[in-house]
Amino acid sequence: MDTITVALNGVTGRMGYRQHLVRSILAIRDQGGLDLGEGRKVQVEPVLVGRNEAKLRDIAQRHDVKRWSTDLAAVLADDEVQVYFDAQLTSARGGALAAAIAAGKHIYTEKPVSTTVEEAVALARQAAEAGVTAGVVHDKLFLPGLLKLRRLVEGGFFGRILSVRGEFGYWVFEGDWQEAQRPSWNYRIEDGGGIAVDMLCHWNYVLENLFGRVRSVSAAAVTHVPTRWDESGNAYDATADDAAYAIFQLDGGVIAQINSSWCVRVHRDELVEFQVDGTEGSAVAGLRDCVVQHRAQTPKPVWNPDLPAAFDFRAGWSQVPDNDEFDNGFKAQWELFLRDALAGRPHVYDLMSGARGINLAQAGLAASEQRRWVDLPELSL
The missing domain is CATH 3.30.360.10 (Dihydrodipicolinate Reductase; domain 2)
Structure with a gap:
């Protein structure tokens, strides 16, 4: 069975650990991999990334994860790693995503994508130019x-x-x-x-x-x-x-x-x-x-x-x-994103969608401060 290796940064936090690691990536691993149809499956192999060595080691041991690291640069330099996921603090996210795109990784990220609209659009442009699949969590x-x-x-x-x-x-x-x-x-x-x-x-x-x-x-x-x-x-x-x-x-x-x-x-x-x-x-x-x-x-x-x-x-x-069976929402989108990454095609909920979210947030804060209606500026690559 083929394998796709996913680096997950921020798994020591509540959302990164519970929803993205345990209920999504490990759940896909434990169900025997990602079903691509026609009898084809791809297994997912997580690599845990973060700053706290003790917490990473503990999580890895408890969940039988073989690889973890506090060195993000080394993980991004690893050719076996195909996908980078980010659930860090928002303030640390933009730089890490840019580095992952520069390293040729497909990227999937929590929102907000960054702290500013300008940075989010720049990341979307960088990902488009690099030809990588990029997605934002829309759980x-x-x-x-x-x-x-x-x-x-x-x-x-x-x-x-x-x-x-x-x-x-x-x-x-x-x-x-x-x-x-x-x-x-x-x-x-x-x-x-x-x-x-x-x-x-x-x-x-x-x-x-x-x-x-x-x-x-x-x-x-x-x-x-x-x-x-x-x-x-x-x-x-x-x-x-x-x-x-x-x-x-x-x-x-x-x-x-x-x-x-x-x-x-x-x-x-x-x-x-x-x-x-x-x-x-x-x-x-x-x-x-x-x-x-x-x-x-x-x-x-x-x-x-x-x-x-x-x-x-x-x-x-x-x-x-x-009228249907509903899986965990985070896991369902992870499976959708991984299929897109494996096929090398765009993800429907892309970085520009994330940029529009920040655009609305900044407009809302401006409206609150100025006590008026604020029109949202158009965004484009």
């Missing part, structure tokens, strides 16, 4: 709930789509009397933190792939909790925004509103939910489930605050069936 598109939502859009269920409303987030503890469930760098702007930069990159690819390109944005990015405690129990100033409230204007006149917050207590069915309203019907999709209400099933309430509600509004919605 939300592979969630069962959003796959069902895509099915509804493509089937014309909504008629003309009018609006999209999203709610995302949960309470992240400050770290004083309960340990925070997210790393402290997320709340320091100098380390690449901030929920606007993080989540607006996600919402850009969700919106443009399901409903239309984002053309303008109005937003408020705020820091609700000014002091937090780090992994050592030391108090620090939270310099990055921990909530972002945004309105987007999309192609076709669709209006989207998405709230993202680490300072909200959840009173909804899932940690993220999107409601889509159209002339013919509506849907609410979360991580796994999706419910719909058709025009013909829509009740006709009348506002009267003096009487109890006459309808059980939730009872009027129907579950969208699975």
Whole structure:
């Protein structure tokens, strides 16, 4: 069986370890490799890369990974390594990706791709000129709930789509009397933190792939909790925004509103939910489930605050069936990317898609600072 060797940088972090190493690359390895069809399979061989030798050694031993290194340059110089993946801090990502492209590696990366639009576009141009396959993680598109939502859009269920409303987030503890469930760098702007930069990159690819390109944005990015405690129990100033409230204007006149917050207590069915309203019907999709209400099933309430509600509004919605088997979303995109890399063809969710995500994030922050609508500039190679 042929083998494709993948260098994974940043596996000592939560996302890099859990989703990309354990639930994706090792899961592909343990299932016997990547199925290419017609009886062909390719095995994946991970190489762990990072700065902490002890953590890398421990992870490698626990998961029977033969190779690991703290020397990124040496790994990139290895001709056996065909793919480089990056899940480092955002501030360290751009330089590493550029070095990997220069070494002729296919690249796959977490988002944000870099800290600036200019650097992201430059990376996309470099990858195109080098002829390597480049991809950016778009994991939300592979969630069962959003796959069902895509099915509804493509089937014309909504008629003309009018609006999209999203709610995302949960309470992240400050770290004083309960340990925070997210790393402290997320709340320091100098380390690449901030929920606007993080989540607006996600919402850009969700919106443009399901409903239309984002053309303008109005937003408020705020820091609700000014002091937090780090992994050592030391108090620090939270310099990055921990909530972002945004309105987007999309192609076709669709209006989207998405709230993202680490300072909200959840009173909804899932940690993220999107409601889509159209002339013919509506849907609410979360991580796994999706419910719909058709025009013909829509009740006709009348506002009267003096009487109890006459309808059980939730009872009027129907579950969208699975009609498929859903794998882990990160793993599903890894398999898609690796097939593209092996074939030497472009990946649909490429570096320009990542650049558009940063473009939206920067426009959202500008809109927040200037307290106005900001149109997104066009990007091109």
